[in-house]
Amino acid sequence: MLDKAFDALKSHDWGKKFDDLKPITDEIVATHGDAAARKKLEDRLAPVLKTDASRSAKLFVCRQLMVIGTASSVPTLAALLPDKDLSHMVRYALERIPAAEASKALRDSLAQVKGELLIGVISSLGVRQDAKSVAALASTVLSSDSAVARAAAAALGAIRSAEAAKALSSAKPTTEVKSAVTDASLACAESLLADGKKGDALAVYKKVASEDQPKHVRLAATRGMLACAGK
16 A cells, blocks of 8 residues: 555646545554654655656655654755745755754755745744854844845744844844844843843843834833843
């Protein structure tokens, strides 16, 4: 059954039922906790991405690699990040692969993609809370593309480290990006406060409170400062 499913995968395309591929997903469920068995499945799935298989088949493979993918699949997935038809699902797979290689692949692709694909990669780095991407994201906050800049600010807010907070604090965003930087800064401050890093959190809250901000932002910063003081 499994061999037939992999044969069906080669010719799978839009409009065809996924029933023929079900043995693959069933096997993934059945091998939960069995790393060796899942590695064998991964080694059969990943190479499909290098073939002329249909977009539908490759998206199916990416969805499975979200579950069983390891570092060995990263190069194959990373090569497809610039592909506008597959990049989104490739990113989702890389987001979930628990290997440093996946984060590096996403970081490396920052210089290879543009527009919506770049925004997607930036978002994935935020999802992975990739501390090593802080410097690159900090410079991207200054991008002339406001959508890209906002995405970079949001990613730094998702990373929520002291370094991310400092990068946001030193940024000089355009008017279109300022609110995204502020929101991300407050997210960092909340995380720092929760981690007991009151000094770092207080510095962020003071910076936000001292700027020309809407009333609700100033109130949030004030509450944060009071929390840092234990009030």
